[in-house]
Amino acid sequence: MPTTLTPAPAELQLAELAEANRPAQLPLLTRVCEMLAASPAVTHLLVRGSLVSGTADRLSDVDFVVGVHDRDLSAFASALDDLMTIAAGALLPGWRDTIVADLGGIGFVFLVQYEGKLQQVDLYLAPASQISALRRKVAGKMLLERPPAEITTTQIEQARTHITGLLSRPRSCTELLIEHLVLAVLLHKRIQRGQRFVAYAEWHLLHTATKDLVKAALAPASRFWGWYQLREELALTPIGRSCLADLDAAVTSPAVPTAADVDAALDRVIALTERACPNALDGLADAITAYRTYLELA
Structure with a gap:
């Protein structure tokens, strides 16, 4: 159209x-x-x-x-x-x-x-x-x-x-990266408003998006649902083990995040994307730079 x-x-x-x-x-x-x-x-x-x-x-x-x-x-x-x-x-x-x-x-x-x-x-x-x-x-x-x-x-x-x-339709790595960027904005709003319960829920969604991004990049044909068999499928390569370490850092973070926690998660997932599925960043570099600038000004 x-x-x-x-x-x-x-x-x-x-x-x-x-x-x-x-x-x-x-x-x-x-x-x-x-x-x-x-x-x-x-x-x-x-x-x-x-x-x-x-x-x-x-x-x-x-x-x-x-x-x-x-x-x-x-x-x-x-x-x-x-x-x-x-x-x-x-x-x-x-x-x-x-x-x-x-x-x-x-x-x-x-x-x-x-x-x-x-x-x-x-x-x-x-x-x-x-x-x-x-x-x-x-x-x-x-x-x-x-x-x-x-x-x-x-x-x-x-x-x-x-x-x-x-x-x-399964989401692509690019779509999952964009999900992280949007959820980070939502989480910053929840934190500023003191909406702890909603922040807890959206923080879990962000971790799930990280898991989905890792699976989409490294195990797109996985037969396992959700969080099952991640280590068995992903720990076979150095990149897989590195992504699992990132995911472990995410799920062991505080249940209700601070703004610094959200920023650290965003840095982590962008680095993960560069490592595991760099094509997901094609055409988004300038947009992500602008996005980070606007977040700093918020």
């Missing part, structure tokens, strides 16, 4: 949100909203979370549900990385969100550079055929609602097949 945008439609309802709530992220929300609404494939835009409830702070993310016509979902999802990079300033390809609740679609998290800060933009793509059911589960403010063209049963099945295939 091309990333060329047309002007945002007049039916985009931003005024009420702006009057009720003017968080620091409102200009970014407006920019992303206008960008998404300019695509004729987009049928609905719903903003949710703290930006709607009035509880946003300077660390809050911009969180959208994006309804996409079922026939266009596959093409739109494939073009989303380019769209967010070119039009919204995303530093990295989107992380396929494994934390968000299953609402019949696909979640992505983007790290966007905006006015000298690193901001988090969450986009949950949902087929237009699922929006009515989704709205019964999700509170938020509908900013765009335009009746989609007729949706056929074939298009519904095509969208469902695309979502199922994407969610079940």
Whole structure:
């Protein structure tokens, strides 16, 4: 799908949100909203979370549900990385969100550079055929609602097949590295807010991503699930033993991390990636340098 945008439609309802709530992220929300609404494939835009409830702070993310016509979902999802990079300033390809609740679609998290800060933009793509059911589960403010063209049963099945295939596809080393980068940003937010229980959960997710990265790099055909048989599969080579030592350092770290713990984990996983799957870093060197700079300024 091309990333060329047309002007945002007049039916985009931003005024009420702006009057009720003017968080620091409102200009970014407006920019992303206008960008998404300019695509004729987009049928609905719903903003949710703290930006709607009035509880946003300077660390809050911009969180959208994006309804996409079922026939266009596959093409739109494939073009989303380019769209967010070119039009919204995303530093990295989107992380396929494994934390968000299953609402019949696909979640992505983007790290966007905006006015000298690193901001988090969450986009949950949902087929237009699922929006009515989704709205019964999700509170938020509908900013765009335009009746989609007729949706056929074939298009519904095509969208469902695309979502199922994407969610079940094994993640590449590059995708797992991006997962680490996103989770590190999330963890820094939790630590600054004092959200110890959430930090504990996301810290475990980061360690699991490290394990998955090691297996994807060194044992992609593993027959074992999860954390089983790691030593038996990986300790056969010097690189494998080195990666196991990194993983051991991760799992023996404190249960609830400090900011320094998160930074050390990030340094460790980037070094691990350079050692075990250097191709995962292709094209990301400048982005990672910028990412580290924004983290230091946060």
